[in-house]
Amino acid sequence: MDKVRVAVVGCGSISERRHIPEYAANPNVELVAFADPVLERAQGYADLYNAKAYTDYKELLAAGGFDAVSVCTPNALHAEVAIAASKAGAHVLVEKPMAVSDEEALEMIAAAEQNNVFLMVAHNQRLMPPHLKAKEILKQGHLGRVLTFRTAFGHAGPEGWSIDGKNSWFFRKGEAVMGAMGDLGVHKSDMIRWLLDDEVVNVSAFIGTLDKTDTDVDDNAICLLRMASGAIGSLVASWTSYRGEDNGTVLWCENGVMKIGTDPVDQVIVELRNGTIERYQIGEIATNEKQVASGVMDEFISCIQTGTAPIISGEEGRRSLNVILAAFQSQAEGKTITLNA
Structure with a gap:
């Protein structure tokens, strides 16, 4: 298939040190959008990868043009962003902990299933x-x-x-x-x-x-x-x-x-x-x-391209x-x- 178009929500340290460089190093990925409340952070990556920058992840999701979303926000927003991304038709990779309650974890799993997308948790x-x-x-x-x-x-x-x-x-x-x-x-x-x-x-x-x-x-x-x-x-x-x-x-x-x-x-x-x-x-x-390569992003992209459900699934993230x-x-x-x- 063509390159997987990836959007990153949250441009803090985990994005800077893991998600973004590992996506950038994967020849099967195109980084297309970044969102962060601090516009300069998102814009810096957007300029680097010829992508779009947003301060509001909802605007990013509404604009479309992506196949997958990495959720790298504070813990309390993991579920909210992941569910919204699933509803937008995107495969979701969410940082750990996947949620802050079991109820949220179940809602995330259900949203992915209902929208026929993958949900993977970044347990590296x-x-x-x-x-x-x-x-x-x-x-x-x-x-x-x-x-x-x-x-x-x-x-x-x-x-x-x-x-x-x-x-x-x-x-x-x-x-x-x-x-x-x-x-x-x-x-x-x-x-x-x-x-x-x-x-x-x-x-x-x-x-x-x-x-x-x-x-x-x-x-x-x-x-x-x-x-x-x-x-x-x-x-x-x-x-x-x-x-x-x-x-x-x-x-x-x-x-x-x-x-x-x-x-x-x-x-x-x-x-x-x-x-x-x-x-x-x-x-x-x-x-x-x-910092060494986590392998998480490569695994996520491989799952999408092969249509293989992630081993580090929402269900696994929930149990942990x-x-x-x-x-x-x-x-x-x-x-x-x-x-x-």
Whole structure:
């Protein structure tokens, strides 16, 4: 088919560092429109790619001329923009968390189905080479069942990442709704579900604002998860990892341990009970400090061109979101929350 015409709604840091350059690098994409409340941001990209600029995404959608839309807005607008784009007949790639409530997630999924378009969620951790290698090793079976795990994602906070620094929407609860858990925790809930090919059934969490000032969104969370298989583990999300990012996962299994993203050289390490050690140097895991291609945009475009439904679907995004929502409920109610696997 012809090139996929893509419009980008929201021209902040995630667009600047991931969506726009990865679309631009794909020979099957034509960037045709950009929308951002700050016209200069949208106009800068429009000038660069001979596209159109808008301050209002509704005007962009009304103008048409696109096949797909990337939704890179503050969290509270994800559902609104994604549903409107679906109704405009566009395939939708939405940043994580896909929504801020289960009701919104269901509405987004329904809108895509009703308008016969794809809905994909930008959970890039599934596409990182070390995580893909780890899943391949698990499937080989020689580690046996995963019994316990630890997965974490921490960096120094969005003030060093967001285009607006300390004035970022990430710190305004009305726009962000959730902090480190929406930014980082949902990545790990998605990754652990996918990696273990398992579902979370119980969540118990401590979530708080420990160090960031002038904000009431969470900057740290520690969650205990029980999977449908019986495996138990911890999920950590932090905006206060001030000396070095953490995106590591450790799986303790029947026959050994697998360490992912814990070593600067060997991205995957398998230590078996019989004493043998396997080390794999395979790609990198994208972090704020080191941007590497996410693969998300290429996957999205491939789905559109081949007519293949996205693996990182709205339904998958919803399941990962619900783990995070359950964690907030656990914090609020002081009890363990049960999910339907």
